[in-house]
Amino acid sequence: MTGATDELISALTDADAVKFGEFELAHGGTSDYYVDKYLFETDPHCLDVIADGFADRLEGKLPAGVALGAVPLVAATSLKAQSPYIIVRKQAKEYGTANRIEGQFEAGQEVxxxxxxxxxxxxxxxxxKALRDAGAVVNRVLVVVDRQExxxxxxxxxxxxLEALVTADxxxxx
Structure with a gap:
């Protein structure tokens, strides 16, 4: 493991974001552990460590976060990388501009x-898929934790x- 991985694991542990027991997951399955994204996304130290890890891996590309869960992650990463960012909604909003994608990018831009x-x-x-349909070039997904499932x-x-800052293992x- 790298020092950055150890630092992230320590930050997740300190934020009490890793729980053990029996948990139902969003996709309907169950697990004997749970990583509470709200605990690590609302902890300033965790968020700082995650943003550093993501910013180091952007390679000059525009970050996009999936609403709602990744919005704090992409905002903090944007500040570290000094880059604008995009938010991708799960569906287009039904009012105002009716956008599914918030933020600006050029067709052909790497995200x-x-x-x-x-x-x-x-x-x-x-x-x-939504970003590609809107003209972005998307080849990578960065995640905090890959559950390896x-x-x-x-x-x-x-x-x-898929590139993870830390794997479940x-x-x-x-």
């Missing part, structure tokens, strides 16, 4: 999707590379 936790990869995949393979089928061996 990296940021997400909190990858299990099946569904929300990241849907965000990447199929997201990597599912995203690869859509020509998306590394997180749980602490």
């Amino acid at each position: 990296v999707v940021l997400e909190d936790i990858a299990t099946t990869g569904t929300s990241a995949l849907e965000a990447a 199929g997201a990597t393979e599912r995203l690869a089928e859509a020509d998306l590379e 590394a997180l749980l061996e602490q």
